[in-house]
Amino acid sequence: MRATNRRDPPSNAASRRPATAGPARPDGHEADELVRDLYQVHALALIRAAKLLLRDQQSAEDAVQDAFLGLYQALPRLSDHDQILPYLRTAVINRSRSVLRARQRALLRKVQHEPPMSSAESAAMAGEDRRAVMAAVARLPRRTREVLVLRYYLELTDQEIAATLRVSRGTVTSTASRGLAALAHELQEEL
């Protein structure tokens, strides 16, 4: 199984509208159709990326659903359909941050978030190495995790990551470097 990502052919929903169509002002029916198409193409990859950040599938699904709901409101502002996928990525990141903030607040109140337990089957499938890597990634600072997920799961370029997180490109490379250095230390691996 392969995650849908930006390297998929440009048959994705966001690029179906001709470039000459000008600023997008889809009516209700068009918006429904566009959002539905985008969802079919990108929802799975976005949920998986959010799950890597949140470690909880239900929260990840909620984050992605919220992002697509927000897209209805944002569509009139997105004059170029090439902006839609970056918008969705940023929206998912922002909603994931909100979830983490809520967990942090709960933590301060000593109310721990309890992620759904993995099934025994999936736990058995999880390799020792994957668990070690994911545990090390989970100990990284939030933005470092975001950069690594966007880089190594969604396979975005540094420029695309910078646009998604609204940071400079230098920040992306520095953050990724430090993240890998920390992982190398945790996993006792030479870079």
Add this chain to the structure above:
Amino acid sequence: MSTLEDRVRAAFRADAETVLPDAVPGPPARPARSRPRRSRPRWVRFLIPLAAATAVAAVVVGVSMAVPELRGPGHRAGTPASSAPFSPVPKYPLPTSGPLPAPVLGAMASRGVPASAPAPGVPRNYVTNESIASTVNDQLAVRDTATGAVVGRISPPGDDLFASITAVAGDRTFVTAVTGHGCTDSRLYQFRLNDQGQPGPLEPLHVTVPGSISQIGGDLAITPDGRTIAYNAALCGRAENEVGVIDLATRQVATWAVPLDPRDNLATQVMGLSLSADGSLLGFETFSGARVLNTGAPGGSVFQRGRMISRTALWAALGASDATLYTCAVSPDTTPLPRTGGVTYAAAPLDGGQPKVIARRTGLPSPQCWASLDPSGGYLLVEYPVHGPYPLDAGYVRAGVLNLRTGRLTPTPAASFSGPEDIAW
């Protein structure tokens, strides 16, 4: 591509694919359109926030009149705290001719230490770049070292981002880079804190660095006399980055290339810049270890010109032959301070003398590289991640002051903040 990257990629893929396509819920339905509101006249739309602002201002003024503690000594009622006088921005960051300004290290001692400082010699305030903070974007926060409380904030010009930040040691003057989104040039600015820690206005240094300086720590460094600035910038669309040292007095720039490995550009990143007091040495960190560059010999690559600090000698001093070496700071007496694993700080004299351990901390979680040395070289301001019992809530950092003489770490008591970002005092 490194093996580690392969492992990360494989782990992400395996973990992500536990979300099965069949389990993805259907697309959300378009929210029902709410009944169209009659648009208010434009003047009414302005009136509402104006009324709210007036009410808030009235409450603030009322409370400050009623509570004497908030007024402070000699503070007239109704005068905002930020109106405390700013010392003029010192002339030395932008000298164009004449003799060099006197170093500020001596001036700090004569100025005295505020009563609220956690220890003698420790700067009263520090500044963090919290531009990725969860609720407030694109701001520098000035924090009280003793309490961690935010005492002032600074916004970047326009829609730009604050990048790295560095401090003129002991002078409450900070230099920061401002960059655009994506990959753009970076511009240098300075600002100064007054006695209450309130920041003055951003002032351009009229220096543009050809590349993107990062928002996390160690891409800028400045000498204590404010004359020399070092930067590390990602050059846009090029297969190399650049490290540069700017002499603000003469406006001369010395540069070194940072060639990027096309297969793995992360392995050739330079991090954690630190200048010696006289600007003659530039310490920096790479994955292969800490290096020191003679700034009087520009050109070539940092890897060719930068002298490695002996890892073998450091490992011998640390008693651990497999310790990972992290960032370095060059202290005023030009002693590089590599640290390992976030738990051990060691000093390695540049004359090739035997390194020695100066502080050990076992309580710190995974290492981070954001640190700033105080003017005396006795205290290191560090950021370290905060881990709760649920590790996925990591992502918040806390600042602490590490006494390099005693090895004692004093965390700032305020709530943690989103990070990691740059930090300076």
